[in-house]
Amino acid sequence: MIIEIGHYALILALATAIVLSFVPAIGARRLDQAMMDVAPVGSVLLFGLVTLSFGVLTYAHVVSDFSVANVWENSHSLVPLIYKYSGVWGNHEGSMMLWLLILALFSALVAVFGRNLPDTLKANVLSVQAWISVAFILFILLTSNPFTRLDPAPAEGKDLNPVLQDIGLAIHPPLLYLGYVGFSVCFSFAVAALLEGRIDAAWARWVRPWTLAAWTFLTLGIAMGSYWAYYELGWGGWWFWDPVENASFMPWLAGTALLHSALVMEKREALKIWTVLLAILTFSLSLMGTFLVRSGVLTSVHAFASDPTRGVFILCILLLFIGGALSLFAFRAPLLSAGGLFAPISREGALVVNNLILTVACGTVLTGTLYPLLLETLTGDKISVGPPFFNMTFGFLMAPLLVAVPFGPLLAWKRGDLLGALQRLYVAAALSLVAALVFFYVKHGGPVLAALGFAAGLFLVFGAIADLWYRAGVGKVAASIAFRRLTGLPRSAFGTALAHAGLGLSVLGIVAVTTFETEHVTQMKPGEVIEAGGYSLRFDGMKPARGPNYTEERGHFTIGRGGVEVADVWSSKRIYTARQMPTTEAGILTFGSSQLYVSLGDATNDGGVVVRVWWKPYILFIWGGALVMAFGGFVSLSDRRLRVGAPRRKARPASPVMEPAE
The missing domain is CATH 1.10.287 (Helix Hairpins)
Structure with missing residues (x-):
């Protein structure tokens, strides 16, 4: 019965979101205070219903209720408790529920902490948030229902994907989604401002804390994902320009540009149109990342789904929100004030250069990610755009930015x-x-x-x-x-x-x-020694071991320097019992900010084992x-000026009018 309560709560959330989509927006148009007051109350109610639904799904995973298809496909009774929790979002359906939960959370936060917002703007922002909620609740209910029952219920589950049974993957998705979905607030503010026809410094001051919060969490999410791939996959790399890695990196680049652009707009009322466009594009790139991961067009360790129906549904969401927002921008932007003027040599000028480089770099990553997909769609030819392309183009673009960044804070506003x-x-x-x-x-x-x-x-x-x-x-x-x-x-x-x-x-x-960095690939037998990074590694042999839901063969290595033993490390190859899926658990030893990385390969016929050893100086x-x-982002968020926000503007008695274009 409790599972049905979660399903029913999600249906009620859909009904609530539909009401929120229209009533406050109509109230803002008519300046009807009662209709606009529906927005904050409804947003908090929507968050409560989605939280209840998500909590029920979490309960099903924790108690191993295998009558729920989602639990059966992604859990096992022997899985440690922490991975039962992370298993909730370690699959397509659950991850979309997490996406929706964070979206509803941000709507509720705007409702609670946006008391100093003009009533019309707040109503429009929460209505746009509700539009997004409606789309994703429909997507979940129609194509990705996590509450589907199995009859009869299986006695045991299929187990969570072994590569996801790691603390890094328990933390990475929530952080990433807090960034991804956090940019929806910026998007909603941009659309609401275009609907009202007014964009000024106060608007930028309201938007900047949400942009900063989303950027900070996305920074942490990308970093956590990078470190997880580094130590869990056993490949020794920290970034591979995987298309799904790029899907999270592109919103980060655009969000960084938006953060700086909003600062210029707040301080000098310049770059208004550009800031609004960036707010739209940043969340659009987040939606595109959602499409790439769940449409089946990519094959990646990060990808969740391969169902074309889901891909088509998300593509429709993309076209609706990205196409609709850009169309609204094209219609409204020419009527907006362009903002103040400034000299090329000024803090504004430095931030414009920063924006240009970041957006061009983002476009380069987007091109390298989508070009192979477009080419295959149009011609059937398959090509691969890999690290050499990205390293060359992206590195070339970033070089001048690294030199220019320190100059910006030291230049005066308007003329430096x-x-x-x-x-x-x-x-x-x-x-x-x-x-x-x-x-x-x-x-x-x-x-x-x-x-x-x-x-x-x-x-x-x-x-x-x-x-x-x-x-x-x-x-x-x-x-x-x-x-x-x-x-x-x-x-x-x-x-x-x-x-x-x-x-x-x-x-x-x-x-x-x-x-x-140095890399050594060799066959080793017990007692043999290899040198790496000034350290000697002696292979002491293999030893079997058993975990809660896996068996493994562990290789022990003794680390020495100058003839003195300084440490030891274990590296292993695991087999997860339920899925019979192997994984490699690298042995990593940290010396200051450098690391010695040991990964086991296949066993050889003569009793040895293939060993890969990397010395990675200053990688931490x-x-x-x-x-x-990220800490800098949190410090900035604690600034009282960002927490207090702009003073409340009184609602105008008449309908908003466009500012004349300059």
């Missing part, structure tokens, strides 16, 4: 002094170059481009420090005054510096591991930098 910014950054540039040369001298050289990349990463870090240094007036005023100035800076200033420094740390990790800088970026 490039020479003055150069004078403030020459110490940071000199330190970066010297440190890079010293590092490469110690490492006995490397490619010139790698040295320049290392210097660029350091320049980002030192440039972020320089921004805070000059804002505090260190060296120009007494230390006590400088300290008071530093502690008195808005939190968003620290958040920006942390985000830029985090990007620099990630660049350092990418350059170091790409340039100095990659994910450490992402964490610093």
Whole structure:
């Protein structure tokens, strides 16, 4: 009976969302306060119903109710409890329920924390959110119902996909969806503003916290997914330009551009039309990522579904929301004010350059991802666009951005002094170059481009420090005054510096591991030794072991340096009993920010085993930098100016009118 309650709650959520789709929007049009008041109450009710439905599905997984098809296909009685929870979203139907839950959560948050929004704007925003909810609830009910019953009920489940039985995959999807779906709020604000015909600095100030929150969670989600693939799949790489990886990376690039564009709009009321377009495109790319993962057009470890019916349904959702929003933009944008003017050399100009590079880079990734699919559709020819293409094109585009980023915060609004910014950054540039040369001298050289990349990463870090240094007036005023100035800076200033420094740390990790990584593939027998990264690895032999729902063969390695044993590590190959599916569990040993990575291959006929050993210098800088970026996002979110938002605007007695175009 409880399963049917979850199903019924989802149907009630659909009815609630349909009401929310029309009543508040009509009320905003008529300036009917009673109809507009339906929006916040209805959004909270919608969240409650979706939460109840999701909770019932979670309960079915936890108690191993195999009469539910979704539980039978994706769980097993022996699966550890943590993976029974993560198994809820470790499949197509459950992941769509998580998608819907987070969408309803953001709608409820706008309803609760958007009290300072104009009533008409708030009603329109929540109505647009409800439109999206209606589409995805229909998708779940008609094509992906997680509450389908089996009669008779099987005695045991098929087990969760073994590669998903990992703590990383318990965390990765919720973080990723908080980013993906969080951009729906920006999309709804953009559509609502176009419907009203008014976009100003106050609008940007309302949008920016939601953009920042979505960007922060998406940063964490991408980083967690990258690290999971690195240690769980046993391939030793941290990024492969997989199409589904690209599907999450493209909204991140567009969202980064949107974040900076909204800042310009808030401070100077410039880039209005561009900001609205970016808000639409960012969520559109999130929807496209949903389509790629669930349509069956891609084959990937990340992909969930291969049912063409689902793909067609999501394609219709794409056409409806992306096509509808862009059509509305094309109709309304010419009537909107273009915003203020500024000199090319200014903080606005620097942020425009940032936006241009990010959007072109995003377009490059989009082209490389979709071109093989379009070519196969049109001609039947299959081609592969792999890392060489992306590394060359994306790296070429990012190089000037890395150099330009530290200049932006040091330039004044409207008209800046490039020479003055150069004078403030020459110490940071000199330190970066010297440190890079010293590092490469110690490492006995490397490619010139790698040295320049290392210097660029350091320049980002030192440039972020320089921004805070000059804002505090260190060296120009007494230390006590400088300290008071530093502690008195808005939190968003620290958040920006942390985000830029985090990007620099990630660049350092990418350059170091790409340039100095070593790989050894060899056959080893017990007692044999291999050298990697200045360490010796002695293979001690294999040992069988058993887990709660798998058996494994574990290889033990003793790590030594200078003739002294310093550590040991296990690497294994598992067989999951229910699915009879093998996985590789890499043995990873961390030394500072570097890692020794050991992966087992197949056994040989002479009693040995194939072993792959990587030495990955400074690789943890990659994910450490992402964490610093995300921490910077949370610090900025804690800024009182973002939490308080813009002052409430009084609703106009007459219908909104378009601002004249400049």
